[in-house]
Amino acid sequence: MELRQLQYFVAVVEEANFTRAAARLHLAQPGISAQIRQLERELGQPLLDRSGRTVTPTPVGEAVLPYARAALAAVEGVRHTVEEFTGLLRGRVTLGLVSGAATHEFDVASVLADFHDEHPRVEIALTEDTSEHMLAALRRGELDLAMVGIVDPEPPPGLTFRVLVDEPLVVATAPDDPLLTPGRTSVPLAELRDRPLISLLRGTGLRGTLDRACAEAGFRPRIAFEAAAPELLVQLAARGLGVAVLPALPPAMATVAGLRTLYLTDPSPRGRIALAWPTDGPTGPAAGRLLTRLLESLPKSGIHTV
Numbered sequence: 001m002e003l004r005q006l007q008y009f010v011a012v013v014e015e016a017n018f019t020r021a022a023a024r025l026h027l028a029q030p031g032i033s034a035q036i037r038q039l040e041r042e043l044g045q046p047l048l049d050r051s052g053r054t055v056t057p058t059p060v061g062e063a064v065l066p067y068a069r070a071a072l073a074a075v076e077g078v079r080h081t082v083e084e085f086t087g088l089l090r091g092r093v094t095l096g097l098v099s100g101a102a103t104h105e106f107d108v109a110s111v112l113a114d115f116h117d118e119h120p121r122v123e124i125a126l127t128e129d130t131s132e133h134m135l136a137a138l139r140r141g142e143l144d145l146a147m148v149g150i151v152d153p154e155p156p157p158g159l160t161f162r163v164l165v166d167e168p169l170v171v172a173t174a175p176d177d178p179l180l181t182p183g184r185t186s187v188p189l190a191e192l193r194d195r196p197l198i199s200l201l202r203g204t205g206l207r208g209t210l211d212r213a214c215a216e217a218g219f220r221p222r223i224a225f226e227a228a229a230p231e232l233l234v235q236l237a238a239r240g241l242g243v244a245v246l247p248a249l250p251p252a253m254a255t256v257a258g259l260r261t262l263y264l265t266d267p268s269p270r271g272r273i274a275l276a277w278p279t280d281g282p283t284g285p286a287a288g289r290l291l292t293r294l295l296e297s298l299p300k301s302g303i304h305t306v
Helices: 003-015 018-025 029-043 059-084 108-118 131-140 205-217 230-238 251-257 285-296
Strands: 091-097 122-128 145-150 159-173 186-188 197-200 223-227 243-247 260-265 270-278
Touching (some): 003 018, 091 131, 108 122, 108 285, 131 270, 145 205, 197 230, 205 243, 230 243, 230 251
Parallel strands (some): 091 122, 186 260, 197 223, 197 243
Antiparallel strands (some): 159 260, 159 270
């Protein structure tokens, strides 16, 4: 068994395709296929299911995958540890970002740019997905770090959270909506029982929070429109297509968008974004160094609350 065989195996699983894995590794596809088949012969079991349109790991492959990743991470750790003594950090960091995470007080783009300036040999790969998918990817070792929307402030087993944003949820409506009465600043969630709602996609932290709050209020939300970006929720609500549920908007932003907002009560759900990473720590010095930098860059006042 050779390390390159494990590297090829992991790449094919992550890309779900031999051609894409070969392109990622800058190698010829036949060579990768031959090395993985040799690895399978040595182990006496098939690791990949090649029968479908995409390549997937077999049950044995699923069981082997964490060990393959751990072996590759250990070798990278040895290499990076030696390189740190020369002051040159190398490696690859995978960072997940929930849609809208970079629009808050925490300036992720500036932190990443400064980190890249200091460590130009570190490759930073960004991905955007639902929070549910990114939390699963963290547990599988496919992501090093992630900024995710969360339903519960307590992390699931194996992960650590640092809450960055903790805001009340509001409903945003067009100015002529019947929910808006003089002097009103909040609305019980039950009043939205029969209203068309505009929300983020299922699997996001915000959607999970909304679904749970509606269940507590005794009804299932009627989702008329779903969108991946909070900005689109605002635009749809401004056109009168429904009531948008989203984190509290600054008054100036709501005015520019032509919206009025009301706080939700009974219950009073909150939107939270957290920095998440494996409890045992990220694999590799580069990911660990970036985590430290991100934590150091948090606002001195701690969690941003409204």
